[in-house]
Amino acid sequence: MYSPHAATSITDASSLSMAELKDAGTLIRLAYQSLKSLGINAEKVLEDADLDIDQLYNSKLRTPHWGQQVFWQAAETVSDDPLIGLKIGKRMPLFKSVVLEHLFISAQNYGEGLTRVLNYQRLISDAIDLTLHDDAGSDEVWLTFKYPNNDLRHLIDCSAMVLVQVMRTSSDGALLAKKIDICHDGADYREEYERLLGCPINFGTDENRIYFEKSALAARSLHNHPELLDFHTRCAEAQLEDLKRRDLINDVRHQIGAMLETGDLTSETIARALSMDAHDMVSRLREAGTSFSEILNDYRHHLSRKLLLATDEPISEIVYLTGFSEPSTFYRAFKRWEGVTPVEFRKRYAKAEEGPDQ
Template sequence: MAENVLDLQDSSFVVQLVYPALIEKGLDIDQIAQRCNITPELLQTSHARYPHAAQRHFWQVVEEISGDPLIGLHLAEIMSLHKGQVWEYLFLSSPTFGDGLQRALNYQRLVSDASRWELERDGDIACLNIHFSGGASAELRHFVEASALYLIRYFRTLTQDKFEPRWLAFGHKAAAPPERYAEVLGCEVRFAEPSTALVFNAEVLELPSSRAEPELLRLHEQLANERLARLQKQDIVVDVRSAIAETLEQGQPELNDVAERLGMNARVLRARLTEADTSFNQVLADYRCYLAKRLLSRTDESIADIVYLTGFSEPSTFYRAFKRWTDMTPVEYREFKQAQLQARSADQAPSQL
């Protein structure tokens, strides 16, 4: 089944890295948290996940509030490099920098579903290629740039400043003169390239780790595998959501129909959803709620059309469900979201002298 970008997720670790830097920069974190729905769970729970699609909105809000076209880079300059994540310990307890890097890449999904990292070596040159799902569009520029600088800083720390990038490639266009990027990143920066890539001297891969611990490495790999297995159990939820999205306009999807679409019988699907701590009815309700709120807040679709698009046969059934989900009627929810948008527009409007 084709990958659904809307179902890709990032670890709360990503938000937890950025949030203290926002505070240090003196930005209005209350406004950022409200506009981006940053919950206490995201800031306090190491295992929480959130939709990768929210990255676009988050960085747009941060740029608007900061007025800084290079805010991703400037936040990455002051981000804390260590958050006690399992992939960090894998890196630290591996025998060499290269071995630790490859292990971290093997478990990269623990950080995000939305990118794929590949390490290549050609003679004395090594290249870390980063492929972003859905493409690294201009809307994700800050996220990509912050990630690149964070990695460079982290690699330098692990190698006692022996890691030095030769050049860095971005898929997007520059938002400032290239020399400003080079000054912050410490290397030549190329733009509008086919992909994001960090190129460095391969000899650094052989550097021994000062914290190599074989026994701890085994424990860290066991923990990483357990967490990866939990994520893999959630994959069936992504598949079911995608199948529901593809068939919802035809009416309420049934478990048997979705199971057939996924090439399994209903009993197996039910069991796999149970392993993922959910059920078919819960996944269906969650997706309907997500779609209804998105249509009400971001489109001018009539309520009657939204009833149809969310697979309900009767408006009254839709109204009852939406009230149960949000404690608001659909009309109240749309008015609430419109009022929020108008308030933000008024705050951003230039003063009239």
């Protein structure tokens, strides 16, 4: 049976900064398909959002969450539709995240299934916070959903639409939204919101909430399958571990940037800054298919290119800023990276910017 909890939410992304938060590429792929089905120029939306359609074919794509604002602005501009978030959500093909779907429907009941999905919500996005609330004195439960920037109206509308549809369809109609609270103002379009979402809407609330009958969570799933549940739990764990390995790479990069000018850049000093055992860090980076020296080398390479092209800093200062102890070491490394010296590299690109007629 489903056991009530005051709140059910697990997130492994709470330590990430806004710039580091990413969303699963599945979200953009499904939004693209929805735009196409609505007859909207989906390629133009991607172009205006600085996205390449070829990226959508990368199975491990995760896009920066800050790009959501750009994407939804592009979608509204191209569609000229103030309710584009709702309509994209309505047209989104369901059941495309097979692991999470099977975690939900293979559980003994829908409450257990939903709790399991919440445990792996990061597979959808680092930014979303889904929490199930269960008041012992109420016959309702409610699912809250929020993002770091709750001003992204279209994203919130799309999320509400998708959650309502997925819960209803995955539960064979057992989990029907009774009412929805939405934190932004949409009262001018209330009739359309309630038609599409299928229930009464309260606007301007302090949180986004979707309410369900508590008894529906105890309903047994017709698709209960313990072996499939176990299999997809292992799949979800593997995907979550992959994200954690990527987190470690980002953490190492961040610490390299913070300590670069000290020149004291070893796996031991970086591990100490991350409160990790050096051997454990090296081992986990190896599992992620990289190494500390590779990350450091890559960071220095990109930083030196940026400083040479975007600033007038003298080479001696760039040597210091990139954490090299000697100019000769920097020159050798740069020539290995680019095939030319730093001075030749800067001259080449300066001449290219001047153009042939300058």
